[in-house]
Amino acid sequence: VGNKFFDPIASPGKLFNTGDETQLQLGDQRLGGNLVEVPVLGELLAEHGLSLATLSSGTPGGARMLNHKAESLGAFRFALHRPDASLPRETVLEMQKQLGPVPEHQIPSLDWLTYSTNAYLNFIEPELHPDVCILWFCEPDNSYHFRGLGSPENLEALHQADLEFGRILDWHRSRKKDQDLQIITLSDHGQLTVCGETINLKEGLEEAGLSVGEPPGNGVDVALTVDSAGGIYVRDSDPELIRFIVDWLQHQPWCGPVLTRTGEHSLKLEYAGLDHPRAPDIALVLKSDDSVNTHGIMGGCWNNSSFYPTGGGIHGGLHAMELKSWLAAGGDCFRSGHRSELSSGIIDILPTVLQVLKVPIPTHVQ
Structure with missing residues (x-):
């Protein structure tokens, strides 16, 4: 899985970068509001008179996609990377008046975790009272990527994330019993360690006689x-x-699984859930293995990007360590102490939230 795709309407002249808030806004406009082809959480809730608030310290584009119809729905969406693009403007300004400006971004992003939690506890809950709130922490992802899995900085970030989540649980326990809150906590992926030299796929394809650029x-x-x-x-x-x-x-020597639409001399895109009109003609995963990094964490891989340093973390492939993630839920709608052996993932959150709120689950939801 990558964060870019080719859509000549959404992004004429270059690949579409889903991490870029501005590109997402313009792309949605060019596609007539159909960047996402089906109604998503904010829209489904609004249809039943319910509200969604989102706050993210992740990428600007990721923050937008959590609540990408906030403009038309009048919903609250805040991105620590882009306070200027957060909505509604009056509400954002009032929150920043109470909490102060977003701290300078650093890695590990400890202050951003605290700011995010403060925003939730001291503004979003008491002032906005949303029916659903998504609170997205950028750690431990940031320190995984740029300091390495199991590094001292990464462990510090994990500890801080636990502390901030603990503040939310302490607040929840202090509330009146009739104010029921369901809490779902999850990670969206695991990570591997970038091992060895970075390959240069562009240079290799050019040496094979192909021209490489954007768009095709x-x-x-x-x-x-x-x-x-x-x-x-x-x-x-x-x-x-x-x-x-x-x-x-x-x-x-660095190539792992290769997938295409037809599956000719390759795996099929549909085997990995990638059979979509925006999917690439060829999907590939670079080789990975069970090697152990300098901090004792298993799982390594090759890399084609100099953006992430050797020894840093990366994800997007098919190794078990990057597919495993954390998912737990608490509240009176969930069985206490129960552990499910069924495979599940981030795709299961939306129908779970809808069921808890007694909102009909649309047929397009898997």
């Missing part, structure tokens, strides 16, 4: 969006060109 077409054979995993968009989705690239990839 008009003299550009392929567009790349690959870190430890991702995709290749091929000019005109040319079958012969796809076959050539698949064959070339499978002869590289």
Whole structure:
């Protein structure tokens, strides 16, 4: 999974970067409000008179996607990376008046965790009273990426995240019993350690005789969006060109699973849930293994991006350690002490929230 995809309408002239708040806003406008092709949580709640508030210390684009219809719904959406793009403006200004400005971003992002928790406890709950609130912590993800899994900075971030979550639990326990709150806590992925030298996929494809750039077409054979995993968009989705690239990839020492729509000499995109019109012509995962990093954490992989340092963390592939995540729920709607053996993930949160609130689950929800 990568954070970029090719959509010539949403992002003419370049790949569409879902981490960029401005690109998401413009892309949604160009697509007539259909960047996401089905109603999502904020819209489904609003249809039944319920409200969603979101606060994120993650990427600006990720913050927007948690509540991307906030403008039209009049909902609260706050991004620590982009207070200027947060909504509604009057509410945002009032919150910052009470809490102060967002602290300077650092790694580990300890102050951002505290600011996020303060915003939830001291403003969002008492002032906005949302029916659902999503509170997105940027740690331990930031320190995993840039300081390494199990590093002292990473452990400090984990400790701080636990402290801030503990503040929320202490507040919850202090409330009146008739004010029931359901809490779901989860991580969206695990991570691997970037091992060895960074490969240069662009250079390799160019040496194989292909032109690489953005977007594919008009003299550009392929567009790349690959870190430890991702995709290749091929000019005109040319079958012969796809076959050539698949064959070339499978002869590289760093190449892991390769997936295409047809599954010709590869796995099929549908096997990984990627069979979508915006999916790349070729999806690939770089090799990973069970090596142990300098801090004793298992799981390593190759990488195609210099953005993440060797020894840092990365995710997006198919190794068990990056697919495993944390999910727990508490409240009177959930069985106490129960552990489910069923496979589950972030995709299951939306229908769970809807069921708890007695909102009908649409047929498009898996």
